[in-house]
Each structure stands twice: as structure tokens, then as C-alpha cells.
Amino acid sequence: MSIDANAKYAASHEYARLEGGIVVVGISDHAQAELGDIVFVELPAVGKTIAAGKTFGTVESVKAASDLYMPVSGTIVAVNESLQGDPALVNREPHAGGWMLKVQPSSLAEMDALMSAADYAKTVGEA
Amino acid sequence: MAPFAGYDMPISYSTGAIEEHAITRRSVGLFDIDHMGQFEVSGPGADAFVSRLVSAKVADMAPPMARYSLLLDDEGLVLDDLFVYRLPNSWWIVVNASNRETDLAWFVAHAGAGVSIEDRSDETYMIAVQGPRAIELLDALGAPKVSALERFTWGRIDVAGVPILFGRTGYTGEDGGELFFPASKAEFLWNHLIDKGAELGIETKPIGLAARDSLRFEAGMPLHGHEISPAINALEANFKWACDFDKDFIGKAALEAIAAAGLKRRLVGIEVSGGVPREGYEIADASGRIVGHCVAGMYCPTVKKYAANAFVEPALNKAGTALKVIIRGQPKDAVVVKRPLYVPAYRR
Numbered sequence: 313m314s315i316d317a318n319a320k321y322a323a324s325h326e327y328a329r330l331e332g333g334i335v336v337v338g339i340s341d342h343a344q345a346e347l348g349d350i351v352f353v354e355l356p357a358v359g360k361t362i363a364a365g366k367t368f369g370t371v372e373s374v375k376a377a378s379d380l381y382m383p384v385s386g387t388i389v390a391v392n393e394s395l396q397g398d399p400a401l402v403n404r405e406p407h408a409g410g411w412m413l414k415v416q417p418s419s420l421a422e423m424d425a426l427m428s429a430a431d432y433a434k435t436v437g438e439a
Numbered sequence: 440m441a442p443f444a445g446y447d448m449p450i451s452y453s454t455g456a457i458e459e460h461a462i463t464r465r466s467v468g469l470f471d472i473d474h475m476g477q478f479e480v481s482g483p484g485a486d487a488f489v490s491r492l493v494s495a496k497v498a499d500m501a502p503p504m505a506r507y508s509l510l511l512d513d514e515g516l517v518l519d520d521l522f523v524y525r526l527p528n529s530w531w532i533v534v535n536a537s538n539r540e541t542d543l544a545w546f547v548a549h550a551g552a553g554v555s556i557e558d559r560s561d562e563t564y565m566i567a568v569q570g571p572r573a574i575e576l577l578d579a580l581g582a583p584k585v586s587a588l589e590r591f592t593w594g595r596i597d598v599a600g601v602p603i604l605f606g607r608t609g610y611t612g613e614d615g616g617e618l619f620f621p622a623s624k625a626e627f628l629w630n631h632l633i634d635k636g637a638e639l640g641i642e643t644k645p646i647g648l649a650a651r652d653s654l655r656f657e658a659g660m661p662l663h664g665h666e667i668s669p670a671i672n673a674l675e676a677n678f679k680w681a682c683d684f685d686k687d688f689i690g691k692a693a694l695e696a697i698a699a700a701g702l703k704r705r706l707v708g709i710e711v712s713g714g715v716p717r718e719g720y721e722i723a724d725a726s727g728r729i730v731g732h733c734v735a736g737m738y739c740p741t742v743k744k745y746a747a748n749a750f751v752e753p754a755l756n757k758a759g760t761a762l763k764v765i766i767r768g769q770p771k772d773a774v775v776v777k778r779p780l781y782v783p784a785y786r787r
Binding site: 348349351352354370372374375377400 | 450451455456457458649653713714715717737738745767
């Protein structure tokens with residue numbers, strides 16, 4: 313299990329990584345391992361504004377469908393189109409090629425409400 | 440691990456369900472299916488009893504034939520599906536785990552004089568060896584060679600001293616077989632197959648429940664509790680082919696009446712874009728009217744499609760019919776397709 317030290321984490325296992333003023337959102341390595349083989353990812357339209365804690369999409373594994381929640385409020389500026397043809401990218405590299413959204417955050421202060429990588433590691437029993 | 444019919448069974452092994460599915464399609468998958476039940480029916484009245492008990496024609500069966508059949512109730516509803524093996528002096532009948540007790544009670548209740556029914560499930564272990572290299576593996580490890588057997592027949596073989604009743608049957612759409620042998624040899628034989636597979640360079644891996652489900656689904660085979668159940672009649676589930684209307688069998692009169700009155704729904708395969716259809720999801724027609732529901736659905740790894748089996752109004756069963764599947768409140772485009780999505784290897 314790997315935890316991206318540069319990201320912050322929601323209790324619902326989404327990560328938010330700030331890159332040049334844009335927040336990259338995906339699900340943690342722990343989350344993808346728990347879900348098992350991911351076979352479908354549904355993402356929102358670019359341009360949509362979604363509040364923190366609201367669902368932005370769905371990830372479907374062999375076992376079940378799970379909602380995805382916005383870790384921070386903001387406007388979707390990009391979605392990872394590669395996941396349509398290759399949803400298993402989320403399994404293979406959740407923190408890199410398996411990213412889901414790029415978000416223009418409404419307020420960077422919301423990042424402070426998320427868990428640090430170290431705290432998240434404790435909640436998933438990795439520390 | 441997941442509870443399944445009272446057994447603890449792995450959804451997938453460490454390989455993961457998608458890869459397990461692929462291994463079975465390209466090499467050899469091993470399935471621990473000891474939960475399946477086996478009954479042995481014998482006695483002077485056995486032939487007539489089995490013929491009336493099961494829907495399929497069995498009167499023409501001689502050793503070493505094996506055949507798929509349904510077990511119906513008086514209403515023509517599907518109590519279970521079975522594999523029936525014609526042994527020299529008895530009938531070997533394989534039933535689903537969850538139905539073992541109710542099936543046995545049904546058998547006993549309908550058996551007349553001169554019929555003996557033995558539940559062999561506890562003493563018998565069952566492993567399926569499935570995949571394009573399964574026969575090659577078993578030929579290398581056992582004798583006599585199973586390659587000499589035709590599809591849907593059985594033979595007695597020996598693998599490393601373990602006496603096995605081998606049926607060239609299975610539930611994946613691949614060639615291979617199902618092995619019945621003494622339960623005390625289960626761990627030995629399981630490990631022997633995996634170890635020898637590795638030695639011979641024949642990739643052989645254990646396969647969990649999730650891949651077992653996706654393999655059978657692609658190959659168009661029913662799963663009890665989904666495409667067939669005691670709430671579903673044989674005709675609406677498209678099993679007329681497994682019913683011999685030239686003989687007497689339990690449920691025949693009901694099915695004839697159902698056929699005369701016209702079916703109220705039909706099982707169809709549908710392909711979906713924009714989501715994963717799953718059991719319980721509703722089906723709508725183009726106008727949004729609800730016309731049925733899914734009984735199974737998933738991502739199909741070999742054909743790379745999102746697909747479901749659904750019961751819909753009978754007029755909507757033609758391939759190409761446009762429908763919608765309601766996925767978490769959102770109608771998604773779907774189309775009726777020909778089943779099976781994956782034509783079994785032994786039928787090509």
C-alpha cells in the first residue's frame with residue numbers, strides 16, 4: 313500500500329493534491345485495493361461546480377458501485393478521459409495515471425479540513 | 440471470503456477476479472466447488488423415476504452420457520438445475536448447494552417403490568478444471584486420458600492414486616471437466632494440480648466466485664436465484680430446449696398451459712453503455728415505462744461489454760430492441776442482444 317505524502321485525504325478515501333493552484337482528485341491506493349477490480353468510472357461534465365462532500369461520480373468494481381465525494385468545493389476543469397477505456401488505471405496507479413478530476417477550488421482553506429497523509433495512514437492502519 | 444449457500448468461499452483469490460476470468464479463458468482455472476451436492480439414484484424403479492423427475496430426455500441415455508436438465512415443480516417453476524450422469528447401475532445427479540436439502544426432500548417425496556436415493560455430497564469432493572489447456576493438464580497427470588472422452592460424457596480416471604469420476608462438463612464456456620473424488624483427498628489433489636501445472640508450464644490458478652459468475656454469465660449459463668428460481672418458469676427462462684415434451688415429467692402439464700396462454704415475460708440479454716447493470720435494476724422502454732428488471736449484470740471481461748440478463752415483456756425480446764436500464768436513477772441506453780455473449784469453446 314502506498315500513500316501519497318503530497319496529498320490530503322477525505323474520510324471517504326478521496327485524495328486532493330494541490331498542483332499549481334489546481335486540485336487533483338482521485339481515490340487512495342487503500343480505496344482501490346478495497347474495491348478490487350474497477351470496471352467503470354462515471355465522472356461529471358467539465359465546467360460543473362460541486363460542493364465539498366457532494367457526490368461527483370461513481371466507481372464500479374466487480375463487487376459493487378460506490379459513490380465518489382468531492383474532497384473540496386470547486387469547478388471541474390478536467391476529467392480523466394483515459395478512465396473510460398481503461399478504468400483499471402485506478403487500480404494500477406491511483407495517485408498518478410488513475411486520477412479522476414482536476415478542480416479549480418472555491419477556497420483553498422477547505423484543504424485544511426482534510427486529513428494529512430500521516431493521519432490518513434493511521435485511519436487505514438498503515439502507520 | 441463471502442458466505443455462499445452456507446459455505447465460506449473466496450470472491451476472488453489474490454490474483455483478482457478479472458485476471459482469474461482471463462486465466463480460465465487462456466489456460467486453466469481450478470474451481471473449488473465442493474458445495475455442490477451429489478445424489479445417487481438406483482434400484483429397479485430408478486430409470487422411470489428419474490425420467491419423470493427431470494425435464495430433459497433421459498430414456499436415451501446410456502453410459503457414459505451426461506446431460507443438463509431442470510428440476511421443475513408442478514407449476515413448471517424451476518426448483519433447480521442439474522447435471523445428470525448415466526452410470527452403469529445408477530444415476531449420478533449434481534445439484535446446487537443451496538438446494539441440496541430441498542432437492543433431496545423433493546426427490547424422496549416423489550420416489551416410489553424400487554428407488555434408492557443416496558446423498559453422496561459429504562463423502563464426495565468436487566473440483567472443476569476448466570480452460571483451453573485443462574484437458575492437456577489432466578492427460579499429463581492421469582490415466583486413462585480424458586481427451587478420449589467426448590463433451591458431455593464421463594469416465595473413471597486415476598490421478599496420483601486418487602480415483603476420480605471425471606465428467607467432461609463445466610460452467611465456464613471452456614473445455615475441461617468436473618472431478619468427483621473422495622473428500623479426504625481434496626487438499627492433496629488441489630495442490631497437486633496447481634504444482635504439476637506449474638512444473639509442466641501450464642498456467643493453473645484457483646478461481647473465486649466472482650470470476651465463476653462472469654465466466655458462466657458470458658457463456659449464457661443460468662445461475663440459480665437469478666435466471667432461474669422457484670419464481671420463474673422454464674419457458675420464460677428460455678429452457679424449452681431442456682424439456683422433453685414427448686415424455687411425462689413433473690411440470691409438463693403446467694408448461695403446456697403456460698405456452699398455450701402465452702408467456703408474460705422473457706429472459707433476454709442486454710448490452711448497456713454508460714454504466715454497469717446489476718441485479719434488481721429496472722428496465723424501461725423508449726417511452727420510460729418500466730417493462731422488466733435485471734436478474735444479473737456485470738462487466739464481461741472477455742467480450743469487454745457491460746451486460747445484463749433481464750426479464751422483460753415478451754414483445755421486447757428481439758435482438759436490436761432499444762431499452763433503458765435505470766442505473767441509480769439514471770436511464771442508460773441498452774439494447775437486446777443475442778445470448779450467449781461468448782460462444783462456448785466446445786460449440787465453435
